[in-house]
Structure formats: structure tokens, C-alpha cells
Amino acid sequence: MGNHNLSHVQSASSRLSKRLGLGRATLGVILGASLAGCGTLVPWTPLGQPTAPPQGGVIAPSAFIGMKMKDVIAKLGQPTSVQPLQETTGNLMIYAHEGEPHYVFETGSRGDVVSATGGD
Amino acid sequence: MPAPPAGLKGQHMIPTRPKSDLSFKLIELLPVIWILALALLVQPRPLFAQIAASSAAAGSTGSLTLWTDPRTSQVFTRPGPGRVPLNLGVIAAPVQHSLENQIQKQQVATTKLTQQVTQQQVQTDAVVHQVNTMRPAWQNYVDSFQNKVSIGGQFWFAYQYFTHTGWGPQYLTQENWPGPGNNGFNSFFMHRGYINLFFYPTKDWTLRLTPNIYTMIGNTSAQAYGRSSAMPNANVGNLGYRIKYGYVQWNTPFLNLGMDSIKNDKIIVGVQPQPITAWEEDLYGYRFVNLTTWNMSLSSTFPGISVQGPITFGPEHLQYADYNVGVFDNASFHAIEATDTKDVMARLSIYPFGAKWRFDGLGFTSFYDFGYGNTTPDAADLPTALKGPNAEIERFAEIVHYTAETWGIAFEYDWGRNAWSPGNMFSASGPAAVFGLTPNLPAPLALNYAAYSNLANALLNNGRSYQQGFNFFGHYHIPNSRVTLFGWLEQWNPNTSVNTNPFDFYRVILGAAYQWNEYLRFAIDTQNTLFFHNQYNFPVSYAKSFGFTPPTGFTSGSIPNVVTRDTHVFMLNVEYVF
Numbered sequence: 288m289g290n291h292n293l294s295h296v297q298s299a300s301s302r303l304s305k306r307l308g309l310g311r312a313t314l315g316v317i318l319g320a321s322l323a324g325c326g327t328l329v330p331w332t333p334l335g336q337p338t339a340p341p342q343g344g345v346i347a348p349s350a351f352i353g354m355k356m357k358d359v360i361a362k363l364g365q366p367t368s369v370q371p372l373q374e375t376t377g378n379l380m381i382y383a384h385e386g387e388p389h390y391v392f393e394t395g396s397r398g399d400v401v402s403a404t405g406g407d
Numbered sequence: 408m409p410a411p412p413a414g415l416k417g418q419h420m421i422p423t424r425p426k427s428d429l430s431f432k433l434i435e436l437l438p439v440i441w442i443l444a445l446a447l448l449v450q451p452r453p454l455f456a457q458i459a460a461s462s463a464a465a466g467s468t469g470s471l472t473l474w475t476d477p478r479t480s481q482v483f484t485r486p487g488p489g490r491v492p493l494n495l496g497v498i499a500a501p502v503q504h505s506l507e508n509q510i511q512k513q514q515v516a517t518t519k520l521t522q523q524v525t526q527q528q529v530q531t532d533a534v535v536h537q538v539n540t541m542r543p544a545w546q547n548y549v550d551s552f553q554n555k556v557s558i559g560g561q562f563w564f565a566y567q568y569f570t571h572t573g574w575g576p577q578y579l580t581q582e583n584w585p586g587p588g589n590n591g592f593n594s595f596f597m598h599r600g601y602i603n604l605f606f607y608p609t610k611d612w613t614l615r616l617t618p619n620i621y622t623m624i625g626n627t628s629a630q631a632y633g634r635s636s637a638m639p640n641a642n643v644g645n646l647g648y649r650i651k652y653g654y655v656q657w658n659t660p661f662l663n664l665g666m667d668s669i670k671n672d673k674i675i676v677g678v679q680p681q682p683i684t685a686w687e688e689d690l691y692g693y694r695f696v697n698l699t700t701w702n703m704s705l706s707s708t709f710p711g712i713s714v715q716g717p718i719t720f721g722p723e724h725l726q727y728a729d730y731n732v733g734v735f736d737n738a739s740f741h742a743i744e745a746t747d748t749k750d751v752m753a754r755l756s757i758y759p760f761g762a763k764w765r766f767d768g769l770g771f772t773s774f775y776d777f778g779y780g781n782t783t784p785d786a787a788d789l790p791t792a793l794k795g796p797n798a799e800i801e802r803f804a805e806i807v808h809y810t811a812e813t814w815g816i817a818f819e820y821d822w823g824r825n826a827w828s829p830g831n832m833f834s835a836s837g838p839a840a841v842f843g844l845t846p847n848l849p850a851p852l853a854l855n856y857a858a859y860s861n862l863a864n865a866l867l868n869n870g871r872s873y874q875q876g877f878n879f880f881g882h883y884h885i886p887n888s889r890v891t892l893f894g895w896l897e898q899w900n901p902n903t904s905v906n907t908n909p910f911d912f913y914r915v916i917l918g919a920a921y922q923w924n925e926y927l928r929f930a931i932d933t934q935n936t937l938f939f940h941n942q943y944n945f946p947v948s949y950a951k952s953f954g955f956t957p958p959t960g961f962t963s964g965s966i967p968n969v970v971t972r973d974t975h976v977f978m979l980n981v982e983y984v985f
Contacts, residue, residue: 397605
């Protein structure tokens with residue numbers, strides 16, 4: 288009985304800690320989202336050029352479907368332009384660096400790539 | 408103890424008493440035994456349960472057989488001549504058996520109890536396992552819920568310095584400036600503060616809710632508070648929140664029709680973007696800097712239902728068309744519907760060579776809108792010479808556009824009917840009389856302004872006005888840089904039925920945008936409203952042909968100086984979107 292009570296207390300404590308954890312995670316998400324731009328305020332180096340050139344040759348556009356914008360940037364470097372889309376709340380992200388494969392990505396409202404073209 | 412007789416040597420005897428004592432005791436006890444036996448016989452029979460209980464408690468009884476010589480009353484352990492058996496009930500052995508049985512039973516019970524405890528432990532473990540498996544499921548639900556919800560935001564802010572202030576339409580929403588005579592006015596403006604909330608319960612459905620910050624401007628009258636007190640108005644200038652978008656989107660209505668071309672099209676119900684504005688803002692790309700042309704007259708958002716999406720063909724699924732057709736209230740998202748009619752809007756974009764991505768290559772876009780002024784039916788049915796705000800409203804746009812990866816260009820022709828009111832003309836700043844207020848000016852000048860306001864109402868709100876516009880806009884990204892140049896040039900004729908309309912204007916916007924990262928853009932730009940006609944006096948007789956009514960006391964044959972001053976502003980804009 289005592290053990291049961293103890294386990295109940297432990298369970299409740301565990302749930303509480305999980306809730307607190309969830310709350311912290313939520314707060315973290317909000318703060319992270321709020322500071323997302325600040326977190327990537329590192330200037331492009333050099334201007335307009337990819338910070339991380341594609342590795343292993345040209346990547347097929349379809350390979351980017353479902354990726355988050357930050358993951359695409361991690362693979363291809365900084366894009367030439369990113370334009371928020373008013374109609375969908377997504378983004379039109381274009382890679383048109385000279386001497387590099389060109390891509391055009393469109394992200395959806397979740398922030399993941401819903402269409403991708405280019406690679407040439 | 409006396410020594411045993413010689414004849415009994417080597418024989419086992421009851422060791423505790425001399426045989427004479429034992430025989431005496433037995434003889435003495437015989438009557439008692441008989442009396443006890445009789446007493447037992449005459450006792451009421453116990454219940455079977457009592458027997459069982461007693462038997463169970465006592466265990467099985469045994470006996471000890473000895474032999475006795477009746478003549479001598481000697482007791483022997485072995486039979487012999489002249490000896491008769493002497494049966495004695497043995498108490499110790501049955502009790503021992505009983506105890507052993509009880510111990511065995513206790514052991515059995517203990518074993519059973521142990522088994523039960525073990526089983527209980529197993530069951531407890533199973534429950535614990537169930538609980539443990541339930542918690543990951545709960546966690547999974549939370550994780551899944553996180554995947555079904557997204558939160559975004561959009562923030563537009565600007566510092567604006569007006570070298571010249573005039574009356575005219577807004578460049579961006581949520582901005583107003585004082586009219587002529589206030590050169591040098593400058594201000595920070597918050598043009599947008601969206602919170603985009605999306606919920607995706609399944610892949611088929613999306614719910615969007617977008618609260619939108621806006622500058623509150625309303626009745627300035629104070630509020631009485633008690634018999635002798637009052638409170639000042641607290642509305643003007645506050646940033647309030649309202650719902651800009653709230654709709655449900657069916658993502659897969661055509662998925663199972665077997666028509667691959669329209670499998671991605673959708674149906675939207677709720678307060679949503681109308682077909683042209685958001686689309687054109689995306690084509691242009693710099694909505695955080697300035698409004699598109701029809702958006703100065705037509706709200707971007709209406710309650711209604713629409714069907715929209717791309718039409719694709721071929722193995723590459725190239726987009727050859729993109730459409731948006733909807734039926735909406737005549738009232739926009741920030742007004743109350745008053746009519747018994749509805750507003751129909753449709754946009755069709757054609758990409759003759761197929762577009763690999765949104766706006767890719769050459770495109771032709773047509774837009775048409777047919778609706779009515781937002782007036783209640785009983786008021787709209789009143790006989791009037793001119794329909795004014797009760798009239799039918801039409802808007803048309805034809806846009807030719809070409810978009811490449813680093814540049815885009817577009818030409819737009821607009822045509823409208825009753826689609827540009829004094830409210831649109833002076834959405835940023837206008838003469839006080841247009842809004843029913845009396846200006847703080849000398850009486851003759853105030854009268855002239857009243858006449859000017861009446862002229863605006865006559866030319867722009869008479870129920871038979873026709874609009875025309877020419878737009879040229881685009882952008883160019885400077886290679887190997889983060890800078891994009893952009894511009895919007897526009898000629899707007901609010902009523903082409905007027906020979907020389909003093910309200911005709913150019914809108915000239917030129918600027919450069921700097922992309923800091925994927926979330927943040929800045930722009931520096933100049934925006935100008937140029938009323939391009941030379942100054943002149945508008946003949947009252949001609950004005951009356953449009954329904955002009957001279958204000959009381961106005962006797963002049965012409966309305967003086969009807970071409971208002973230009974507005975010039977420099978802006979520093981910032982856009983932050985995530």
C-alpha cells in the first residue's frame with residue numbers, strides 16, 4: 288500500500304515534471320521562434336554565395352521535399368532570395384548563385400518544402 | 408525405583424510407574440471411562456460442521472496395544488500366555504499428526520499465499536507495464552499534436568519621413584498622416600502584426616486563424632462618467648487586435664476524382680484572402696513596402712467560399728493555369744454585411760509555356776469582380792437620381808508578367824466601375840469635410856474646402872464612375888549581393904468620365920531591399936503621389952452634371968484649386984517573418 292502510494296506520488300511527480308518539461312519546451316519553442324532570426328544573424332560569407340556548398344554533386348530537387356527551410360540552408364548554404372508568400376504564409380526560396388546548381392523551393396505554412404525544381 | 412521382577416528382565420515396560428500403581432489406576436478409571444462414554448452417548452449430536460471442524464482440528468486418532476495378565480494385572484508390551492490385549496488410545500501421535508498436518512496445511516496455505524502474492528506481483532507488473540506503455544502513447548499524442556499545429560508570425564514596421572504631406576490614399580495599411588501644411592511630419596508605423604495559427608488535424612483539412620494588429624481610429628467623443636465627470640476617449644491610436652483570417656481549408660476535394668491535373672486544388676470556407684490581392688503581392692514580392700493597386704480599393708480579405716489551385720499537365724506536372732473563384736460578402740472582414748446580394752470574384756492565370764514553379768516564366772492573369780455597395784436592401788431600393796454607394800461595382804485587371812529566378816517584370820491594366828470612392832481616395836488623409844467634419848479654417852476657405860469635398864463625392868461616388876489604371880512593376884536582384892531593386896509605377900484615373908479629373912494621380916515607388924537572412928528583410932524607398940494635372944478651377948456647371956451640390960453659401964461659378972498637393976515620403980521598412 289505504501290509502495291503503491293509512493294509509486295503514485297512518483298508517478299504524479301513524474302507527470303508534473305513532464306508537464307513542466309513540456310511547458311519549458313513550449314516556452315523554448317516560442318522563444319526560439321521569436322529569436323529565430325536573431326539566431327541566424329550571422330552575415331552571409333561571402334555575399335550571396337553559399338556558406339555550405341552542396342556535397343556530393345547535384346542533389347535532385349525531389350530530395351528536398353518535406354525538409355524544413357533551415358535544413359535546406361544547411362545543405363545548400365544561404366539562398367539568393369527568400370520571399371514570404373502572403374497567399375500561403377510559406378516562402379519562395381531561390382538559389383541562383385553563379386556556378387552553382389539553381390533551385391527554386393516553395394515552403395508551405397508548416398515551413399517544410401512542398402515543391403522543388405531546378406538542380407541544373 | 409524398585410527393581411523389576413526377575414521374569415520380566417529384558418522386556419519393555421511402561422517406564423514411568425510401577426505396574427501395581429498402573430493397574431490400580433486403570434481399575435480405578437474404568438467407571439469413570441464408562442460414565443464418560445455414557446455421557447457422550449446422551450449428548451446432543453453435534454452438527455456435521457462441528458464434527459468436521461473437530462475432526463479436522465484433532466486429526467486422525469491412533470491406538471496403543473499392550474497386553475495384560477488379568478490375574479496379576481501386569482501389563483506387557485508383547486503377547487504371551489494368559490495375556491489379553493489392552494488397547495489404549497494414544498493421544499500424542501494423533502496430535503503430532505494433526506500438528507504435522509496443520510503444518511503441512513499451513514505450508515500449503517503459505518505456498519498458495521506465496522503463489523497468490525507472486526501472481527499479484529505479476530499482475531502489478533502488468534499494470535505498471537500498461538501504465539508505462541500508456542505514457543509513451545500520451546507522449547506520442549503530444550508529439551503528434553505538435554506536428555498538427557504550427558505558429559508563425561509576420562511583422563512589418565517602418566519609419567516614414569514626409570517631405571511633403573498632401574491628401575491621398577495610403578501607401579500601406581495602418582498609416583495616416585496630416586494633410587497639406589505639415590511637411591516634415593515623420594513617424595514610426597506598425598503596418599502588420601500577424602500571428603498565424605494553423606491546425607492540421609488530418610492531411611485533408613487545415614484550419615487557419617490569424618489575429619491582426621491594427622491602429623484603432625474611431626469616434627473621438629468622450630464618455631460621461633457620473634453626473635459631473637467624463638472620461639477621455641481611449642480608442643484613437645491604440646493598437647488593437649482583430650481576426651484577419653479565419654477559415655477552414657479542404658486540401659483534397661479533387662484528389663479521388665482521378666484528375667491528376669487538379670489533385671492539389673482546394674476549397675476554402677471562411678474569412679479568407681480574395682483571389683487577386685495576395686496573389687499579386689506574391690508576384691510583386693514587396694508588399695511590406697507598398698500596396699498593390701486594387702488593394703487600395705478592394706480589401707484583401709472577405710468572408711465567403713472559394714475553390715482554387717493550380718492546373719498541371721504532363722509528366723513534369725508543369726503548371727499551365729492557376730485559378731481562384733469565390734463568392735463572398737459585399738462587406739469585407741472589417742465591416743458588417745448589409746446586402747441581400749453577394750460579390751463574385753475570379754482570377755485565372757495562364758502560363759502558356761508551363762511554369763515549373765509559382766510565377767515561373769511568362770504568364771497572363773485576368774481578374775474580375777462583380778459586387779454591390781454594402782447597403783441594406785431597404786435603403787438601396789430608395790429612388791435616387793444617382794445610385795452612389797448603392798451601385799453595382801466591377802473591377803477588372805489584366806496582368807502580363809514574366810518572372811525569372813532573379814528578376815520579374817509585370818504590366819497591369821485595370822478597369823473599374825464605381826470602384827473608387829472618396830474613402831479610397833483619402834484613405835490616408837483627406838479634407839475634413841469629406842468625413843463630415845468642419846475644418847478649423849477661416850470661413851471662406853472652409854467653404855471652398857466644403858465645395859472641394861462635395862466635388863470629390865460627385866466625381867467619385869455618383870454610381871456611374873469608371874476607373875482606369877496602368878501599372879508597371881518589377882524587381883531585379885543584383886548578382887552576388889543581398890540587394891534587390893524594386894519599383895512600382897502607376898497611373899490612376901479615378902473617373903475617366905471626367906474630362907480633366909483633378910483626382911488623377913501617379914504613384915511612383917522606387918527602392919532597394921536588403922535581405923539579411925531568410926527571416927529578415929529591410930528596404931529603403933521613396934514613395935510619391937503626384938496629382939499630375941496643372942492647377943485649375945473646376946466649373947460648377949460641369950460639376951453638377953455629376954450630381955455636385957454646392958455647399959450652403961457657396962455661390963462661386965467654379966471650385967478653386969481642385970488639384971491637391973503631392974505627397975512625398977521616404978521610408979525605411981523592415982519585414983520579419985517566421
